[in-house]
Amino acid sequence: xxxxxxxxxxxxxxxxxxxxxxxxxxxxxxxxxxxxxxxxxxxxxxxxxxxxxxxxxxxxxxxxxxxxxxxxxxxxxxxxxxxxxxxxxxxxxxxxxxxxxxxxxxxxxxxxxxxxxxxxxxxxxxxxxxxxxxxxxxxxxxxxxxxxxxxxxxxxxxxxxxxxxxxxxxxxxxxxxxxxxxxxxx
Amino acid sequence: xxxxxxxxxxxxxxxxxxxxxxxxxxxxxxxxxxxxxxxxxxxxxxxxxxxxxxxxxxxxxxxxxxxxxxxxxxxxxxxxxxxxxxxxxxxxxxxxxxxxxxxxxxxxxxxxxxxxxxxxxxxxxxxxxxxxxxxxxxxxxxxxxxxxxxxxxxxxxxxxxxxxxxxxxxxxxxxxxxxxxxxxxxxxxxxxxxxxxxxxxxxxxxxxxxxxxxxxxxxxxxxxxxxxxxxxxxxxxxxxxxxxxxxxxxxxxxxxxxxxxxxxxxxxxxxxxxxxxxxxxxxxxxxxxxxxxxxxxxxxxxxxxxxxxxxxxxxxxxxxxxxxxxxxxxxxxxxxxxxxxxxxxxxxxxxxxxxxxxxxxxxxxxxxxxxxxxxxxxxxxxxxxxxxxxxxxxxxxxxxxxxxxxxxxxx
Numbered sequence: 051x052x053x054x055x056x057x058x059x060x061x062x063x064x065x066x067x068x069x070x071x072x073x074x075x076x077x078x079x080x081x082x083x084x085x086x087x088x089x090x091x092x093x094x095x096x097x098x099x100x101x102x103x104x105x106x107x108x109x110x111x112x113x114x115x116x117x118x119x120x121x122x123x124x125x126x127x128x129x130x131x132x133x134x135x136x137x138x139x140x141x142x143x144x145x146x147x148x149x150x151x152x153x154x155x156x157x158x159x160x161x162x163x164x165x166x167x168x169x170x171x172x173x174x175x176x177x178x179x180x181x182x183x184x185x186x187x188x189x190x191x192x193x194x195x196x197x198x199x200x201x202x203x204x205x206x207x208x209x210x211x212x213x214x215x216x217x218x219x220x221x222x223x224x225x226x227x228x229x230x231x232x233x234x235x236x
Numbered sequence: 237x238x239x240x241x242x243x244x245x246x247x248x249x250x251x252x253x254x255x256x257x258x259x260x261x262x263x264x265x266x267x268x269x270x271x272x273x274x275x276x277x278x279x280x281x282x283x284x285x286x287x288x289x290x291x292x293x294x295x296x297x298x299x300x301x302x303x304x305x306x307x308x309x310x311x312x313x314x315x316x317x318x319x320x321x322x323x324x325x326x327x328x329x330x331x332x333x334x335x336x337x338x339x340x341x342x343x344x345x346x347x348x349x350x351x352x353x354x355x356x357x358x359x360x361x362x363x364x365x366x367x368x369x370x371x372x373x374x375x376x377x378x379x380x381x382x383x384x385x386x387x388x389x390x391x392x393x394x395x396x397x398x399x400x401x402x403x404x405x406x407x408x409x410x411x412x413x414x415x416x417x418x419x420x421x422x423x424x425x426x427x428x429x430x431x432x433x434x435x436x437x438x439x440x441x442x443x444x445x446x447x448x449x450x451x452x453x454x455x456x457x458x459x460x461x462x463x464x465x466x467x468x469x470x471x472x473x474x475x476x477x478x479x480x481x482x483x484x485x486x487x488x489x490x491x492x493x494x495x496x497x498x499x500x501x502x503x504x505x506x507x508x509x510x511x512x513x514x515x516x517x518x519x520x521x522x523x524x525x526x527x528x529x530x531x532x533x534x535x536x537x538x539x540x541x542x543x544x545x546x547x548x549x550x551x552x553x554x555x556x557x558x559x560x561x562x563x564x565x566x567x568x569x570x571x572x573x574x575x576x577x578x579x580x581x582x583x584x585x586x587x588x589x590x591x592x593x594x595x596x597x598x599x600x601x602x603x604x605x606x607x608x609x610x611x612x613x614x615x616x617x618x619x620x621x622x623x624x625x626x627x628x629x630x631x632x633x634x635x636x637x638x639x640x641x642x643x644x645x646x647x
Contacts, residue, residue, distance in 0.1 A: 078587070141496040192552060210516045216509040226505035 058098065062157040089121075096122040096132040100212045141170045141193070144221045148195060151215030161207060164200040170194075238332070238341075239352040240323045242265045242289060242312060242490050243607035244356035246622035249291045249323045250630035258639070260321055260356075261343055265329040269358060270305055274388045277410060279304050279470030280619075281402055282437050285621040289315055290399040290626060298438065303468025323548035333581045337640075338602060351640065352633050355591070359608045359617060361576035365569050366398075371496035372567060381407060381570040387414030394418070394564035396501070396557060398493055401464040404570030409469075409570070412487050418559060419564065420645045422484060422507055423492035427514040428466045428545065430476045433529070433539045434521065437468070446521070447615035448624075451595050461610045464572065464615075467514075479511065479547045490554050499560040503553070511547035519543060529573040561598035575608065596629050602636055604629050 074081040083106035089099040099119045103112050120133025134142070145168045156163050172193045178186035199208050216222045237244045240262035251258050262268065264587045279302040280287070287303075288351045292315050296307075316323060338351040348597035360645060372378050377391065381403040387410060397408040400422040412418040428437050438493065441447050451457050469477040483489060491504035524539045575593060584591050584600045592599040595612045606625060608616065615621035 137622075206516065206519065209512070210520075212517055213509055213513045216506070217513060222506070226491070228502050 056162075058157060058160050060157045060161045062154045064154065064157045067154065067158075075111050078170045079184055082106070087119075091215070092132070093130075094122070095129045096120070098133075136173060137190070140225070144193065144219075144225060145170045147219045147221035148212075150213050151219050152197075152199070152211055155211045155214045155218070155232065156201065156203075159207070160213065161211065162202045164202075165198070166200075167198040169196045169198075185199065237254070237261065237356055238329050239356035239358060239607075240316065240325075241356060241358055241607065242287075243358070243622045243626065244354070245312065245316050245319065245321050246626040247354055247356060247605070247606060247630060249289070249319045250626045251633070252319065252321075253291070253498075254630065254634055256630075256634060258322065259347070259348070260323045261329055261341065262323050262325050265325050266323060267309045267544065270308050270312070273382050274305050275381070275384050278406070280308055281466070281468045282438055282620065284619055287311065287440065288623055289619065290623045293576045297349065301472070317422075323582055329578050329579050331581050334380050334583065334600065339582075340577065352604065354604045354606060354629075354633070355575075355577065355580070355598070356606040357573050357575065360573035363569060363572050363603075364574045365480060366493065366571055368493055368501070369498050369569060370625075371568075371606045372498075373499045373559055376564065377566045379390060379566070379568055381568065382573070384568050386461055387411045387416060389417060389584055390414075391565040392416060393566075394562055394566050396421065397560075397570060399423065399464075399570035399572070399573045400423045400479065401570065401572070404469050404568075405467050405479070405482060407568055408487055409477050409485065409569055412482070412485055416566075417486070417488075418482075419488045419490055419562075420479075421490050421493045421503060422479065422510055423477075423504075424510060426463055426464055426466045426517045427469055427478050428476075428521070429518075429544060430468060430474050432496050432525065433541065435538065436474075436484065436598070440525045440528075441521075442620075443532075444525050446524065447613065447618070447621070449614045451610055451612050451616075460614075461608070478544075480545060483548055485639075488554070489549065490557065498589065499558060500587060501557040503555050505553075505555060505558065507553045507561050508549050511549050515546050521533075531573070579645075594626045596625060597632055602633075602640070604633060625634045 057107040083104065085104050087099050087101050089097050090099050099115045099118075099121065101119070103110055105111065107232040119139060121136050121139060122132040123129035123135055126129045149168055150165055152166055153163060160176065170193065174190055177183040177188045197212055199212070201208055203211070237247055237258055240260045244260050244262075248258065252347055265271070265301060281302070284303055285299040285302050291587040293309065294314065296311075301456065316506060327343045329341060329343050331342045332353055333340050333342075335349065338551050339353045341348040341350060341353065341384065363382050365380065369378060381399075384407060390411065393416060395411050395416045396419045397404050397411065398421040400420055401410075402578050404420065408418045408420045410427070421625060430437060438447075450639075451460075454460055467478055469475065475481070479489060491507035491510070494504045495502040522541070522543065529535055529538060529541075559565075577585075580591075582600050582603070584593075584598055586592050591605055593605050593611075596605045605611065606629065607622070610616055611621075612625045612628065613621055618626055
């Protein structure tokens with residue numbers, strides 16, 4: 051009797067990622083990337099950002115198509131609600147980064163995923179941005195991500211994938227550690 | 237051979253057993269680092285029986301105890317005497333350069349020429365401080381775990397200990413108990429219980445072959461060589477000094493120090509995940525131990541498997557430390573060490589300044605390296621790891637001498 055094991059496929063090309071890791075270890079200059087976004091004010095608090103090209107592997111790179119993001123404030127702030135609030139877009143970035151990481155780590159560990167759902171919540175005290183209380187920060191007072199994952203793995207293995215994904219996540223690092231930000235006017 | 241610590245002495249034994257003429261050059265005396273670069277209360281992290289040097293079985297009268305520093309120094313001096321190691325003390329190597337047929341070794345006591353050279357100066361020569369260390373406010377005193385001796389040398393008031401591996405957790409415990417409230421900054425760390433199922437954790441790791449995992453058989457050796465030391469302490473009461481013990485004593489945990497501006501340090505928001513990763517890793521080690529125990533029929537005779545309480549992290553750990561407002565006058569950096577091979581004048585370094593080697597066989601003819609983490613096995617950084625590593629590397633060295641002798645004769 052023989053059983054054929056279905057190959058694990060989360061749609062992540064791990065071999066290519068590992069090759070890239072090897073190549074960039076040998077050529078650290080090619081690992082220097084610059085990510086970019088353009089943002090145009092539309093009206094009121096509504097703005098439209100686009101993401102198109104980036105720099106990496108020693109050259110200019112293009113996305114397959116231009117991606118557009120609408121940002122606005124909700125009607126409770128007397129805005130027209132033409133898009134997600136910028137802070138929600140930050141949550142989207144975190145969830146997207148962690149979830150992509152989960153797929154890659156699972157693939158690398160030979161674990162088939164069936165479904166991955168994240169719920170992300172960021173608490174905020176508006177007394178900060180409204181300037182009511184200078185002791186309250188503008189940003190989130192905490193972010194909570196909750197995953198529901200169905201996979202061919204033990205609960206412990208799933209927790210390990212989620213932990214490893216945080217360890218390797220760019221957005222997790224951006225949010226949990228300070229970054230120098232320079233804003234200039236031309 | 238450069239360095240008369242346990243690695244160099246073990247290598248000397250292996251070479252003497254094969255009648256290979258050699259000398260050991262030592263900047264100070266035998267066990268110099270143990271004498272001068274460790275804090276007062278430190279004991280070896282490994283039980284006494286787990287220091288099996290080649291040609292020397294000496295557990296003392298307390299095989300399950302942990303040697304103090306004076307006992308460790310005495311132990312190594314006794315070993316050096318028992319193998320009649322040819323140690324040249326107070327001979328500091330100033331440079332090692334390739335030369336025809338071998339190397340020229342310059343020292344403060346003259347020059348040596350040799351066909352092969354063994355670098356056994358250890359892994360813990362220079363404290364590795366993160367760049368933020370330079371940004372501390374001027375009134376805060378900064379010292380490394382190498383400078384630290386005891387709480388008495390510190391000002392009264394709060395202390396920030398950075399790093400939660402073996403050194404950081406022990407130093408944090410000792411300072412906090414001296415009445416100086418400690419904040420511990422926690423990055424990546426490897427949690428481990430001192431005792432599991434009635435045995436020392438390192439007894440299990442030795443028995444189950446965990447220490448014997450080889451550098452050429454594990455997944456990512458580059459990563460394995462950078463893993464911090466296990467969060468273990470040697471003590472008379474065999475206590476586990478993990479983060480739960482420290483928070484129980486009142487130590488405050490914060491995330492990795494991510495930046496310092498003015499009188500404030502910023503702490504990473506990754507503390508919870510660092511602790512989760514560490515708990516998961518510990519449980520994988522315990523799983524491996526349990527599986528081995530079952531396979532070897534120990535389940536009936538040892539206490540049953542169990543798991544430890546997950547690391548407790550408060551709901552919202554502080555994201556900043558205000559040195560002035562919190563009266564923190566001292567920072568102790570327990571952030572690891574790097575080797576010092578600055579005297580080595582040979583093209584053997586990678587872009588990060590580490591020596592290129594394959595399991596201790598350096599990328600230069602007749603040059604060998606000893607005593608670095610995971611050099612050849614997980615136990616390579618332990619005194620107990622020296623026996624296997626030096627046996628194999630001395631074999632390689634002797635083959636090299638034989639081969640190069642033949643090629644000299646035929647030219």
